[in-house]
Amino acid sequence: MKSSLTLRVTLAFVLIVALTASLLGIYLYRAFVAEIVRRDELQLLGKLRQVQIVLGRPGAAELLAAQPDFFRDTMSGQENSLVRIVAPGGAVLADINPAGERYPVPPSAGAAPGHGAIVAWTARGGVPGRVVAGSARLGATPVTVVVARAYGERTAMFARYRARILAACAAGALLAAVLAALMLRRGLRPLRAVAEHAALVKPGALAHRLDIAGAPSELRPLVDAFNAMLQRLQDGYARLSGFSADLAHEFRTPVTNMIGQSQVALGQGRSREEYEALLASNIEELERLARMIESMLFLARAGQEEVVLARQPLEAREELERVAGFFEGMAEERGLRLQCSGEGRIAADPALVRRALANLVSNAVRHADAGSTVTLHAQPRAGMVELSVANAGAPIPREHLEHLFERFYRVDSARSDAEGSTGLGLSIVSAIMTLHGGKATVQSHGPETRFTLVFPTG
Missing domain, CATH: 3.30.450 (Beta-Lactamase)
Known part of the structure; x- marks a missing residue:
C-alpha cells in the first residue's frame, strides 16, 4: 500500500x-x-x-x-x-x-x-x-x-463554535478523501490502459501501438514515449533476428569448409604437403573466425558504451600518413598510390581513429582500380573536421549506400568472402564515430567512392 x-x-x-x-x-x-x-x-x-x-x-x-x-x-x-x-x-x-x-x-x-x-x-x-x-x-x-x-x-x-469548525474540517477531509479516491480511480484509467497494453507486449507482438487520440494531454508524452519504445524494440528485435541469422551463416561457412576439407583429407592417405596445405587452409578459416569474433565483441562493447575513450589532441594529417604508411605494401602490390593532404586537429582516441581509418583504407585498396590513386584528405569545417578516404573504382549502386554500415552487409558477398572480409569493418567504423559523437558517411558518384569521418571539434 x-x-x-x-x-x-x-x-x-x-x-x-x-x-x-x-x-x-x-x-x-x-x-x-x-x-x-x-x-x-x-x-x-x-x-x-x-x-x-x-x-x-x-x-x-x-x-x-x-x-x-x-x-x-x-x-x-x-x-x-x-x-x-x-x-x-x-x-x-x-x-x-x-x-x-x-x-x-x-x-x-x-x-x-x-x-x-x-x-x-x-x-x-x-x-x-x-x-x-x-x-x-x-x-x-x-x-x-x-x-x-x-x-x-x-x-x-466560542467553545461550541470551535467544535463545529473541527467537525466541519473533519467532514471536509473525509469527503475529500472519498472524492479524491473516486477521481483518481477514474483519472488513472488511461494509465491502467497503458499497463494492460504493456502486459501484451512480447517478442511476437511488437506492432501494436497505443491510441494517442483518446489519451489526455498530460499522458500524451507518456503514450508517445511508450509507442516510440515499442518501435525501437520492434526495430531492435528485427535487427537482432537478422543479425542472428547472418551470424549463423557467417560462422557456418568457415566451419563447414574446415569440416569438409578435413573429411576429404582423412578419406584416404595424403602426402605431407597435402596435410600442410589443409592445416594452412584451416588456420586461415580460424583466423577469419577470430577476426569476426573480435569485431563482434568490440561492437557489443561499443553498443553498451563499455569502451573508454582516451581522448587526446591529434593532428589529422599525421594520422592519415601513419595509416597510409601501413598499407603502402598492399597498395604497391596492386599498383596503387596513396596520397595524403589537408590539415586539421581532432580530439579523439588514437587507437580507435587509426582502426577506423585502417578499415576504410583497406576497403579502398581492395576495391580501387589497378594503377589508380587512393586519396586521404583532412579538411576543417564549421565546428567539425572531416577525414575522407576516396578511391576510383566500380561505383556502388545507390540502393546499397544506406546499408553499407550495417553488420554483415556486403554489396558483393562472393567477392568479399573470397578476400576474407567479415562484413563488420564498416559497422566498426560507424560504432567508433558514434563513440566520438561524430558520424560516418559515404558517397559514390561516377568512378569515385568517398567515405568520410566527421569529428566534432568541441
Whole structure:
C-alpha cells in the first residue's frame, strides 16, 4: 500500500484540504471572536454612557439616596452586568454586584472613555470579563462610574463554535478523501490502459501501438514515449533476428569448409604437403573466425558504451600518413598510390581513429582500380573536421549506400568472402564515430567512392 499512487495522492489531497480548511476555520474563528469582543465592548461603553446620562438628570441624587435599588433593577439589565458609583472621597454610593464578584477598579477615563480604557479581568470559574471607569456628575457632585461585565455565555458560545469548525474540517477531509479516491480511480484509467497494453507486449507482438487520440494531454508524452519504445524494440528485435541469422551463416561457412576439407583429407592417405596445405587452409578459416569474433565483441562493447575513450589532441594529417604508411605494401602490390593532404586537429582516441581509418583504407585498396590513386584528405569545417578516404573504382549502386554500415552487409558477398572480409569493418567504423559523437558517411558518384569521418571539434 505504501507504493500505491492512488493512496499517496489521496493522502496528499486530504492533507491539503484539511490544512486549508483548518487555516480557513482559524481565520473565521478569530474574526468571529474579534467581532464579538468588539460588540461587547461597545455594549459596555454604551452601558457606561447610559449610567452617566441617568446620573446627570435632575433628581438623580435624591433618587440614588432614596432608592439605591433603582440602578440595580433598571441599569444592570443582566445578572452579569456590574455597576459601581463612587463618590470623590471613595465612598461607594451604589454597587450593583449580585454575585459578589471581585473586579479591579481602573482609573477614570473621563466623560467619554474609548476602547483603550477597557481593562480585562477574570471572574469566578475563569470566565473572562471587562471593566471600564468614567466620570459623571451626580447633581453638582462629580462621581466615578465603574461598569463591569463577565462573559460566561460568550465562552460557552466560542467553545461550541470551535467544535463545529473541527467537525466541519473533519467532514471536509473525509469527503475529500472519498472524492479524491473516486477521481483518481477514474483519472488513472488511461494509465491502467497503458499497463494492460504493456502486459501484451512480447517478442511476437511488437506492432501494436497505443491510441494517442483518446489519451489526455498530460499522458500524451507518456503514450508517445511508450509507442516510440515499442518501435525501437520492434526495430531492435528485427535487427537482432537478422543479425542472428547472418551470424549463423557467417560462422557456418568457415566451419563447414574446415569440416569438409578435413573429411576429404582423412578419406584416404595424403602426402605431407597435402596435410600442410589443409592445416594452412584451416588456420586461415580460424583466423577469419577470430577476426569476426573480435569485431563482434568490440561492437557489443561499443553498443553498451563499455569502451573508454582516451581522448587526446591529434593532428589529422599525421594520422592519415601513419595509416597510409601501413598499407603502402598492399597498395604497391596492386599498383596503387596513396596520397595524403589537408590539415586539421581532432580530439579523439588514437587507437580507435587509426582502426577506423585502417578499415576504410583497406576497403579502398581492395576495391580501387589497378594503377589508380587512393586519396586521404583532412579538411576543417564549421565546428567539425572531416577525414575522407576516396578511391576510383566500380561505383556502388545507390540502393546499397544506406546499408553499407550495417553488420554483415556486403554489396558483393562472393567477392568479399573470397578476400576474407567479415562484413563488420564498416559497422566498426560507424560504432567508433558514434563513440566520438561524430558520424560516418559515404558517397559514390561516377568512378569515385568517398567515405568520410566527421569529428566534432568541441
